Amino acid sequence: MNRKEVILNQFKACHNTDTWFVSLQTALKGLPAEQAYNYSAISVHSIFEIVNHLCFYNNLELNRFKGVQDNVQISDNETTFKPLTEKSWELLVEELFQTLERWQSAIEQSDEECIEKNAESLTYINLHNAYHIGQIVFIRKSLGTWNDSQGVHYNV
Template identity: 30%
Template sequence: MTDAAMNDPDRAQRAQLALARLLPKLFRGGQAFVGVEASLSGLDGEQAVTRPAGLPHSVAELTAHVNWWNRWMLDIIEMGEAQPYPKRAADTWPPVQAGDWGRVRNEFYELLSRVDTHAARPDLANPVNHEETIGELLADFALHTAHHFGQIVTVRQALGAWPPPGGGDTW
């Protein structure tokens, strides 16, 4: 938030409300991109773990990675303290088997419901660590989620599993 917004309580409150309205759309999708529920719908375990030729990750791996980071962020917000940063990027990509897909998908939805609770908080401008506010941390992770869900669409397109039964743009 800018210094001007911080010095004008009405402006700061409007900015806070705008961010609170935007955050769920960033995590869930909306007008700008297909929602996460639709993006994950209609895949069986085998499809979810298939890595198309030339692509580095499967839908299940991408979802498990998003879960890892969303859980990490929620731990910071809910515990009120910094969590250890992973030593290697590979540590944030848990292995996923076809039989794990239902659990990974359900975990994504459970974490998303926890995020929804925090996105509506009235204290998004409060610091959560030495560098960010709650709102900034949530926005950063919303963009991370949106980034990887764009990749999920690409993987599904390469698998011939797009659009999903829930619908989605085909262009």
Template identity: 40%
Template sequence: MSKKEFILDQLEVCRNVESWIQPLSVALENLSLESISWRQNDSTHTIGEIVYHLYFYNERWLRRFKGEIPTEVVESNASTFQEMENLTREDWQELVERLDENLANWQQAIKEVDESKLYEQIPNFPVDAIWWGALSNLCTHNAYHIGQILYIRKAQGSWVSKEE
């Protein structure tokens, strides 16, 4: 399997293909606004905050992959978990659609790129890193947060397993 095929497989599994993990498309099905905003305790994130965080980083890295160097300063990783106060159903659907579109754009960008780019150093990045490694980590990051979303849903009782 080439690095390109590997990254495409990871993106697919994170976005919408069931594998060892549930994809984001399944993890976000049938959520009420209450479930999206539910917080187990003061030190945990809501599903809405996690989805915004995923959108933020996937969008930022896609722009970088396409040659745009991010200019906005990220105060801290914690600041990327945007609170979802007064969230409407339309706001939520728009955020989920933007994240899914971004992940689809990632898949398209990887399909279209020459594999040699995946072995290139990431320009203007503060550490020595090549694209395929960073993208693999981005997918691992997505999978980690998908797991958190499922854990939250199980804790709140909004997850119905297909095996049950």
């Protein structure tokens, strides 16, 4: 398996393919808006805020990967958790999933040289996504909204 395939598989694992951890699609499955806005006693952010943060960074990094100029200056990472405009939970989730689909398409269309040049940042965006997927599952467990049957099961 070459580097491009590995990175593409990482994007798929974060988006919609359960592997060693559940994908974002599984982590958010069946989560209604009213629960997405809730805070647990052990979390700093709601799931809605985490999804907004993931949307922000995945869009930003995808545009940078594609060479789209931006004038984004992040003075405080905390602001990336708060939506700039009112969005419904359903639209926010849809936007994130569309961005992850665009990521996969961009990786598939890239040549090996581009992947090699950007390998470190591509790996880090996936690590970032996986970290926050874990937070989402942890928050759902702490709020009692996680269905254990959605977890990853190993055939031993």
